[in-house]
Amino acid sequence: MTPTRVLIDRSGLDALIATLAAQGYRVLGPTLGRDAIVLGDVAGTDDLPVGWTDEQEAGHYRLRRRDDAALFGYVLGPHSFKRFLYPPRQRLWSVSRGSGPDLEVRAEPHDDRPLAFLGVRPCEIAAMRIQERVLTGGEFPDPSYADRYGRAFVVAVQCTEPGGTCFCASMRTGPRAGTDCDLALTELLGPDRHDLLVEVRTPRGEQIVAGLPAREATDADVATANEALARAEASMGRSLDTEGIVELLERNIESPAWGKVADRCLACANCTSVCPTCFCTTVEDTTDLTGQHAERWRRWDSCFNRDFSFIAGSLIRHSTRSRYRQWMTHKLSAWHRQFGTSGCVGCGRCITWCPVGIDITHEVDSIRNHERSASTFHTVGGRYR
Ligand code: SF4
Ligand code: SF4
Structure with a gap:
């Protein structure tokens, strides 16, 4: 043995x-x-x-x-x-x-x-x-x-x-x-x-x-x-606060934080290309010139691509804001409901390879901070637009 x-x-x-x-x-x-x-x-x-x-x-x-x-x-x-x-x-x-x-x-x-x-x-x-x-x-x-x-x-x-x-x-x-x-x-x-x-x-x-x-x-x-x-x-380079994250993101679908990250995001799809769990694909059919042979290919696609949400004749996610929100809420929240696990393993690749340095751990903090400041604003009788 x-x-x-x-x-x-x-x-x-x-x-x-x-x-x-x-x-x-x-x-x-x-x-x-x-x-x-x-x-x-x-x-x-x-x-x-x-x-x-x-x-x-x-x-x-x-x-x-x-x-x-x-x-x-x-x-x-x-x-x-x-x-x-x-x-x-x-x-x-x-x-x-x-x-x-x-x-x-x-x-x-x-x-x-x-x-x-x-x-x-x-x-x-x-x-x-x-x-x-x-x-x-x-x-x-x-x-x-x-x-x-x-x-x-x-x-x-x-x-x-x-x-x-x-x-x-x-x-x-x-x-x-x-x-x-x-x-x-x-x-x-x-x-x-x-x-x-x-x-x-x-x-x-x-x-x-x-x-x-x-x-x-x-x-x-x-x-x-x-x-x-x-x-x-x-001595991890970063940490992500996962406390109540499923509900946090579900509650904050209209957070102003999504607009702020969208102002920086190029919708380049680098983050989805390097992510080890992203699985979105599209299919393409090709034929030869004689029409005697055809093939179906599957290739990686991304929820950041404009046409990825083309359904029944129109797009359902027009803006970078809606695409970034889809990506992050799916990874960290909806994935739990769908598959019983997080869609993020903390490899950090999306942070390293984002050309403008958008950091998923900071974006979660940003959602939390906006929620906290909005609730403070409400308690002093303000109006939030
Ligand atoms: S840190 Fe999470 S979301 Fe980012 S690439 Fe790794 S698994 Fe994907
Ligand atoms: S890599 Fe960065 S800039 Fe490109 S789509 Fe992802 S978050 Fe946006």
Whole structure:
């Protein structure tokens, strides 16, 4: 029986990646590209952004060199693993006209190769679980998501250095990984050590770890990891006050705060593109010039796009104010009613990648402050327009 917790070094992580690949997985993880940490194929630890970190603030992202060789010394880039489970563009089916009168309709086949996700942050794991509930929990489950997610092998990396826009602690999705992963790693980095504590969470994970060059972790190793995680939890870049948030947003549908944020919002849809839980899509049909072949494609769309609310001949959300309000109230309020969970995991990407630095945590505070000042105004007999 493999111990529940073991220590590996960088060569052990290389062995883990090689083992997953040998078992037929396509291994995907963080890589350096396009001046950011993006997700791509990983054949070994040389493909990871070794010795790099990311500096993040509202509307700000920069890569910086670290003074060590940390393997996971950065937080999150613009990509989430959603792009592999629920691709930005995906053919759903195609239809061809043969020589006879019949049409031949072909469903898009499922991928043969299962996916292995390396370096998944706990907030991302929570996002995958939320998307699973949204996309496969209803009357018409998405079979491709169910297939990809159901077969995926998940290697989490718990966060010991949260980023400037992270607020997973207040959303209760991090910095520790829960049970929705096969293995959970914690990087232990110091002047005289560089190890990865590996916690086995599933029998599948145990089977992979059994073949790795590893040594049993001591109680002191586990305590060191727990201290680092507690420090991370206490030093989040931001926090979001979720107290009564469902009712708060329902009560404040006409708050003046929506107009103020709309004055800054460009309706560019960056926030929805980077969000690991956003799931809005549209479908497009294409035909070849001969009319013999047609395809239906699904691609990511956004509630910030003007035409997204085009229903029965007209738009139902004309203004940026109504679109921002739709996005935020759905994430933080209506999602609870619809799916029994928040639609936000506190990854902070929408804050980092908003070109004008709009911050969802501040916008919730703004709604609260407006409500408080409006009720004060009423109690002194004023009129509020
Ligand atoms: S709303 Fe923002 S912070 Fe929340 S999950 Fe989406 S991108 Fe992350
Ligand atoms: S909140 Fe920011 S990222 Fe989102 S649509 Fe508005 S300007 Fe773009």
